[in-house]
Amino acid sequence: MARPAEHDVSSRVLTLPNLLSFLRLALVPVFLTLLMQGQDAGALLVLVISSATDFLDGFLARALNQVSRLGQLLDPAADRLYIFAALIGLASRDLVPWWIVLVVVGRDVFLLILGVILANFGFGPLPVHQLGKVATFCLFYALPMIMLGEAFPAVAWWSQPIGWAFGLWGAFLYWWAGIIYAIETLRVIRLPRVPVPVPSDTLEP
Structure with missing residues (x-):
């Protein structure tokens, strides 16, 4: 087997x-x-x-x-x-400004709209771009570092700056990846559509 x-x-x-x-x-x-x-x-x-x-x-x-x-x-x-x-x-x-929340959530809403556009043209979701993975890693690393400084003030002098550096960089990369997804979406939906031939025995006389 x-x-x-x-x-x-x-x-x-x-x-x-x-x-x-x-x-x-x-x-x-x-x-x-x-x-x-x-x-x-x-x-x-x-x-x-x-x-x-x-x-x-x-x-x-x-x-x-x-x-x-x-x-x-x-x-x-x-x-x-x-x-x-x-x-x-x-x-x-x-502890963080609301505009950062809007930046991150807005990017995912943007990707959702791109997904709807792709679906309307008969395409599935785009493969995950490496830049998007890096952006997600930066955000996933940044927020615990900010939280660490709040939970343990003695380490805030180094955890907070590191957290903010990763957070701002991650938010920038998040949207950079979003723009790449948008460009790729435009490229995909402009591809020529090849008609699928219908077998002759399925056609009505």
């Missing part, structure tokens, strides 16, 4: 990696509640647990050959939800 390919993508739902992804998603409201209440140490602990499960579910998906389409959707969705939750929680306490 032939062995399945190492990176086969299945349509299974109940896999161990997916259960870990569901756990990450379930912890998002816990994280947001703790952050809005000013319990920064507890919010950081939830974020550490989430990051650990993020690494673990990716490792298990590859090791157990349980890479699934659902998992490929849940992972980036969870990352974005944690970024949104961190931004909203910090902005609600006036």
Whole structure:
């Protein structure tokens, strides 16, 4: 019997990696509640647990050959939800300006519009650009550093500047990647459409 390919993508739902992804998603409201209440140490602990499960579910998906389409959707969705939750929680306490929230959320709304345009032309979503991954990493690293300074003021002198540097750079790269996606969307929808031939035996006389 032939062995399945190492990176086969299945349509299974109940896999161990997916259960870990569901756990990450379930912890998002816990994280947001703790952050809005000013319990920064507890919010950081939830974020550490989430990051650990993020690494673990990716490792298990590859090791157990349980890479699934659902998992490929849940992972980036969870990352974005944690970024949104961190931004909203910090902005609600006036620790970050609301314009940063609008910049980050606005970019994802922009990508959603591009996805709708692609779907209307019969195309699926564009592959993730490496620049988008770097931008997400910068934001995902920046916000915990800002939170760290709030939870432990003794380290704020170095964690806050590092957090803001990564945050502003990440927001810039986030939109730079968005512009690249927009250019690629325009290129794709302008491709000539090749008509699909209809078998003659399916035509009505």
